[in-house]
Amino acid sequence: MTAxxxxxxxxxxxxxxxAIRARTPARLFVGRAGSSYRTATQLALRHDHASAQxxxxxxxxxxxxxxxxxxxxxxxxAVSTCxxxxxxxxxxxxxGRRLSDTAQREIATRxxxxxxxxxxxxxxxxxxxxxxxxxxxxxxxTHEAQHLGWHCGQPFLLHHCRVGVLNDIGEVLDPTVVVLxxxxxxxxxxxxSLSAYMAYRPRTGHTDAERNLISNIHARGxxxxxxxxxxxxxxxxxxxxxxxxxxxxEEVTGQLLFxxxxxxx
Numbered sequence: 064m065t066a067x068x069x070x071x072x073x074x075x076x077x078x079x080x081x082a083i084r085a086r087t088p089a090r091l092f093v094g095r096a097g098s099s100y101r102t103a104t105q106l107a108l109r110h111d112h113a114s115a116q117x118x119x120x121x122x123x124x125x126x127x128x129x130x131x132x133x134x135x136x137x138x139x140x141a142v143s144t145c146x147x148x149x150x151x152x153x154x155x156x157x158x159g160r161r162l163s164d165t166a167q168r169e170i171a172t173r174x175x176x177x178x179x180x181x182x183x184x185x186x187x188x189x190x191x192x193x194x195x196x197x198x199x200x201x202x203x204x205t206h207e208a209q210h211l212g213w214h215c216g217q218p219f220l221l222h223h224c225r226v227g228v229l230n231d232i233g234e235v236l237d238p239t240v241v242v243l244x245x246x247x248x249x250x251x252x253x254x255x256s257l258s259a260y261m262a263y264r265p266r267t268g269h270t271d272a273e274r275n276l277i278s279n280i281h282a283r284g285x286x287x288x289x290x291x292x293x294x295x296x297x298x299x300x301x302x303x304x305x306x307x308x309x310x311x312x313e314e315v316t317g318q319l320l321f322x323x324x325x326x327x328x
Contacts, residue, residue: 088252088283108251114191115249120149121190125220128194137201137218139184140173142166146223160227162235170219170235178216180208180298181238185224187258189246193220195255196280196287197244203291204242211295226260229274233265240298240307241265247278256281259294263307273308275301 074080080092093104100108125134125141145161146152152159162170174181182204184197205215216238221228229241240263247256257280262273275297280290293313300314301307 090251111251111254114254115251118189118191118246118249118254119153122149123186123190123193123220123222128190129198133198139218139220140169141220141222142169143222144224144228149223152223156225159223159225160230162221162228162231166221167231167235170232174217174219174236176236176238177214178236178238179213179240179302180204181216181232181236181241182218183221183224183232183241183243184218185221185228185243185245187224187245188248189254189256191249192246192255192257192281193244195282196257199287200244200257200259200280200291203288204294207291207295208298211299226271226274229260229262229265230267230269233262233269234267237264239264240301242294242298253281253283256284257290259290261294261297261301261307263301263305263311271308275307275311275313277313 076092083091090104090108094101096102099105123141125139129139143163143166144152144159145163146155146158182201184193184201186193201218205218208215216236221243224243224245226243226245229243232238232241232243240261243260245258245260247258249256256278258276258278259280261275261277262269265273277285277290277293277297279285280287285293297311297313300311304311
């Protein structure tokens, strides 16, 4: 979000405004000029709207948007859903919920089946979110999952995807838990917010009721490292209960972030 104009130093409410702005990106106390926004406020609004549109329309490219060293380290590769273009993806959500035949073959060839945790990067409605949050989150999740003794699947990037594609990933790879790190629909507060949709052994026919979500992962929301902790805690509960979705509630406690081997499920 573009910075809003600061209150005048002699404004008696300046301290209150600054304190509130430190806690929320909402456009409060923006003032007006006559019956309109001030010019700075109007320009900030237009800038943020343009950023949101760019985030939706942008296409992810592994080599261009991530460092070569990082891509090589994870042996990342990219596949697509049945939506072949961004425009088709936006107009046909159903196509974004199915892996293409080519993607199914490549995933089956390059990713070992039966992993404890399968992580997938998906552009969704904000490529900017995946570019900004994806690397640190993938690094943290994999590192800590391996610390727990879990076998992590080969991560990959999925173009033009919707959340429902979790079912196809489950059918192809049969992982215990799948985490889809997908760009959220941008608002005017940030275009870089990521969501982690999770499912225990997803299969054809599963609905949102069988999925869990941790959202608002970005610099002013849930920080990537904090998100990694919450995702793995939730994955532990899914593995323990052998369920996901509405039957599994996230527990926020003061317990150890990553339990010892004896505490694992």
